[in-house]
Amino acid sequence: MVGEDTDSENPYSTLNSNPYGKSLEVFADESVLKEDWQPEQLPERESELEEIRNALAPATRGVNAHNLFLYGKTGQGKTVAIDHEVELLQEYADSENDLDLSVIKTSANNQTTSYQLCAHLIKEIRGKTKKPSGIDQQSMFDLLYHEISNLEKTVIIVIDEIDAIGSNDELLYELPRARKNGHIEEQWVSVIGISNNLQFRDNLSPKVKDSLYDSEIEFAPYNADQLTTILERRAERAFVEGALDDDVIPLCSAFAAQDEGSARQAIRLLYKAGELALNRDEEIIFEQHVREARDILERKRIEEGMRSLTTQDQFALLSIVALEIDEETPARTRQVFQKYKSIVDRLNGNQLVERRVRDHLQSLGMQGFLLVETRNKGIQGGSHYRFELKTDLEATLDILGEDSRINDIVEDLIDISDVKNML
Ligand SMILES: Nc1ncnc2c1ncn2[C@@H]1O[C@H](COP(=O)(O)OP(=O)(O)OP(=O)(O)O)[C@@H](O)[C@H]1O
Ligand SMILES: [Mg+2]
Incomplete structure (x- = not known):
């Protein structure tokens, strides 16, 4: 028989001989555990969803939705919550003739200026692969207004990871006011910004805050x-x-x-x-x-995370690691700076001033390497910081040790750490 023939020639014909052919079942539907799987319900975010709904609701009443800013740490359901609500609103619009809705959803990831973000939005609206370029900023903004004027009457622009644009945030000021300033006549435009960078939120210029912040929703951990x-x-x-x-x-x-x-x-x-x-x-x-x-x-x-660290970040991280081994953490900036100086000396590195080292420590905190505690100085005003290692000490030392520039110091630290563990 044909079947027998094929089987005898097929090296994988007997059960389990092909290493991929596992008979064991653990997963019923593995796709549910993948990053892009969309949950239907978010009961843990019921109150945030309601706030979003209230902010979007004016769109159903023929005026513009409120501008909205969502913030909270990574993995808190911000993106999935907006997707959920915008989808519901779109469904409503599709079923109701009197809501003409265009939703533009994008991530500002890698768009580090207002100009770039504006070009990126134009590309998204046009649905083309090429971004416009080679014109000045005002012309780029005008081009965006022109594209928006071809959309439906109600326009909601969702900009995820909006912090990418940093302090070059003019577009965030201009866009929500485009109608008020006469750049757009027919459309009601509202902007939803999403960010997990709390510093970005704190550092936004007052005029952007004023323009963008009709409502602000925090997604607590x-x-x-x-x-x-x-x-x-x-x-x-x-x-x-x-x-x-x-x-x-x-x-x-x-x-x-x-x-x-x-x-x-x-x-x-x-x-x-x-x-x-x-x-x-x-x-x-x-x-x-x-x-x-x-x-x-x-x-x-x-x-x-280590891949994106600068040399100075590494020095700062090594200083904390050394203090951690000496059991001197959480440590104040001054203490970390002393350690930093000795490390930079030994490596013949370029030594920064204390304040800049503190900036690097804070940036390591943002990147999840350090825990940063802020203490107010009371009546003197200002605040001071205390830093400690957040990542696993052994794994951190191990991975730092793979970098040839700092390998010697790391080896020494590992030795010290081993001796301590033996005592
Ligand atoms: N309440 C929830 N119920 C079910 N799944 C959830 C819930 N909250 C978050 N998730 C899931 O957790 C993952 C992270 O959520 P999401 O991407 O929305 O986080 P985020 O706040 O946007 O994070 P980031 O700031 O990193 O972009 C997703 O897979 C999402 O489906
Ligand atoms: Mg997100």
């Missing part, structure tokens, strides 16, 4: 209970029945809650733990898989 319900809903669809030991979801939630309260992180942990079990032909996911998953993801996170 999820607590362990909220992360648990988020994971439970995913797990129900993602895993076959009985694949999860009882401790697994609470542990994933606890780890993520202790860190930034990020739903993304919690979901990644659960997914990784599932993969670890499956790759080892184990049918049930246990606490141990979660612990291992955490170590793997933490290492990956440090490695990725």
Whole structure:
């Protein structure tokens, strides 16, 4: 028979001989654990969704929606919440003849000036791959107004990761007022900005704040209970029945809650733990898989973050690591600076002044390497900072040690750390 013939020639014909052909089932629908999977419900964000709805509602009454600014740390459901509400509004518009709606949704990622962001928006509206260029800023803004005037009567522009544009934020001032200033006649335009960079929000110029901030919605970090319900809903669809030991979801939630309260992180942990079990032909996911998953993801996170560090960032990070080993953290800027000087001396590096070193320490805080505590100085005014390492010490030392420029110092620190551990 033909079938027999093929089987005998096929090197993978017997069950399990092909390494990809696992018979074990852990996942029922793995796609539910992927980053781009869209949840239908967000009960943990009910009040934020309602605030967004209230801000968008004027659009259904024939005037412009409020401008809106959403902020909160990474993985808090900001993007997914806006997607959810904008989709509902679009559905409503499609079913009602008297709401003519255009939604432009984009990320400002990599657009570091108003000019670039404006060109990027024009490209998005035109649906073309090429950005306009070679004209001055005002002409670029005018071009955007022209494109907007070809859209429906109600225009909502969602700009995710809006912090990319930094202090070059003129567009954020101009765009919400375009109608008031006569640049656009027919359309009602509103802007929704989203950011996980709290410094950006604090540093926005007062005139942009005034223009962009009809409503501001904070997405506070999820607590362990909220992360648990988020994971439970995913797990129900993602895993076959009985694949999860009882401790697994609470542990994933606890780890993520202790860190930034990020739903993304919690979901990644659960997914990784599932993969670890499956790759080892184990049918049930246990606490141990979660612990291992955490170590793997933490290492990956440090490695990725480390790639974007400047040499001065590295010096500052090394200073904290050294203080951490000496058990002198959390440390004040002055203390870190002393350590920094000795490290830079030894490496013959370029030495910055204390204030600049503090900037680097704060930037390391933003990037998730350090915990930064701010203390007010009381009646003298001002504030001072205390820094400590947030990432895992051993993994951080290990990864820093891979850089040949600073390898010697790191080796010494590892030795000191080992001796301390032995005592
Ligand atoms: N309440 C929730 N219920 C279900 N899934 C959620 C919830 N909140 C967040 N998620 C999921 O967590 C992940 C991160 O959410 P999202 O991308 O919206 O975060 P974000 O606040 O925009 O983060 P960032 O600032 O990094 O862009 C997504 O996969 C999203 O589907
Ligand atoms: Mg987002």
